[in-house]
Each structure stands twice: as C-alpha cells, then as structure tokens.
Amino acid sequence: MTAMDAFQDHYPDNVAHCYGCGRLNPHGHQIKTIWDGDETVTVYQPEPFHTSVPGFAYGGLIASLIDCHSTGTAAAAMYRQEGRDMDSLPAFRFVTASLHVDFLKPTPIDAPVEIRGRVQEIKGRKVVVRTEVRSGGVLTARGEVVAVQMPENFGA
Numbered sequence: 001m002t003a004m005d006a007f008q009d010h011y012p013d014n015v016a017h018c019y020g021c022g023r024l025n026p027h028g029h030q031i032k033t034i035w036d037g038d039e040t041v042t043v044y045q046p047e048p049f050h051t052s053v054p055g056f057a058y059g060g061l062i063a064s065l066i067d068c069h070s071t072g073t074a075a076a077a078m079y080r081q082e083g084r085d086m087d088s089l090p091a092f093r094f095v096t097a098s099l100h101v102d103f104l105k106p107t108p109i110d111a112p113v114e115i116r117g118r119v120q121e122i123k124g125r126k127v128v129v130r131t132e133v134r135s136g137g138v139l140t141a142r143g144e145v146v147a148v149q150m151p152e153n154f155g156a
C-alpha cells in the first residue's frame with residue numbers, strides 16, 4: 001500500500017458494499033480515507049440531495065461520514081500497529097459499536113468537508129477513534145466512534 005492509497009480500496013469484495021464506504025455500492029458515499037502522518041483524512045463533497053435546512057448538509061450524512069471514516073481508521077491502525085499491508089491476511093474488519101456526534105455549527109452543502117481522525121485507544125478487538133469535521137477550515141462537527149473487530153458469528 002502506498003501513502004496515497006485509500007483504505008477502502010483494500011477492503012475485500014465481500015465487505016465492500018457498505019453504504020458509507022463500500023466501493024462496490026453504487027448508491028453509497030464511497031468515501032476514500034488516507035493517512036496524513038498520525039491522522040487519517042477523508043474529503044467528501046456533499047450533493048444537493050443531502051440537504052437538511054437549505055444550504056446545509058443533513059446531520060445523518062455527517063454522522064455516516066464520521067462512522068465510516070472511523071471504522072476505516074480503526075482497520076488501518078490495526079494493520080499499521082502490526083506492520084502489515086492492508087491487503088494481507090487475515091483481514092481486519094471493524095463494525096461500529098458506538099457512534100457519538102456533536103454538531104457544532106451547520107455544515108455548508110456547497111463545499112467539500114474534511115474529516116480528520118485520530119486513534120485514541122487500541123485495546124484488544126476495540127479501537128476508539130476521535131474525528132473532526134471541517135468545512136472551509138471551520139470546525140462543524142466532532143465525533144467519537146468505538147469500533148470493534150467483527151466477530152466470526154456477526155449477525156448470528
């Protein structure tokens with residue numbers, strides 16, 4: 001993996017259909033996240049149909065961007081901790097156990113949003129990621145995600 005590869009480009013096909021981050025979901029956001037030093041970055045351009053109040057993005061969009069940015073960050077952080085390539089096996093797959101979002105200011109819909117994440121904790125199967133969302137350099141939302149490695153019996 002090179003520095004500019006997106007984490008999500010390395011997700012195996014069977015977990016690449018997520019609405020937020022799956023590259024194989026034509027209706028989804030298909031976010032792309034990369035490392036920037038110890039932070040992770042996603043840039044996303046909201047669409048007009050993501051409107052809440054006219055001119056501003058729907059909070060659910062912001063929450064889902066934080067969600068998938070953070071689960072991607074969790075996976076990448078585990079690979080980085082083990083010094084492994086994201087294509088290597090066994091794959092780390094993370095799902096969201098907890099998603100907390102504080103909406104600090106309205107997020108304009110007509111400009112790209114930048115989501116930056118930092119790993120706060122890695123403990124066993126759990127990774128805690130804190131994120132900040134900015135539009136035009138202005139902090140508009142903060143998030144915290146508890147991501148947990150998907151158990152073999154997920155959904156059973």
Ligand SMILES: CCCCCCCCCCCC(=O)SCCNC(=O)CCNC(=O)[C@H](O)C(C)(C)COP(=O)(O)OP(=O)(O)OC[C@H]1O[C@@H](n2cnc3c(N)ncnc32)[C@H](O)[C@@H]1OP(=O)(O)O
Nearest residue numbers: 011015018071075092093094095096097098126146148151
């Ligand atoms: C590269 C390919 C990528 C591919 C990835 C592609 C998929 C992208 C997914 C995108 C994000 C989603 O939308 S995922 C979909 C939405 N999420 C879900 O459907 C998940 C539903 N929930 C579950 O299945 C389960 O609750 C799990 C798996 C999350 C956790 O259950 P578990 O496996 O039994 O975990 P458990 O042992 O209890 O807990 C492990 C640790 O996590 C903590 N923990 C557990 N739940 C919580 C919680 N709600 N809030 C805080 N902390 C929690 C525990 O305290 C413990 O910490 P400690 O005591 O060790 O400190």
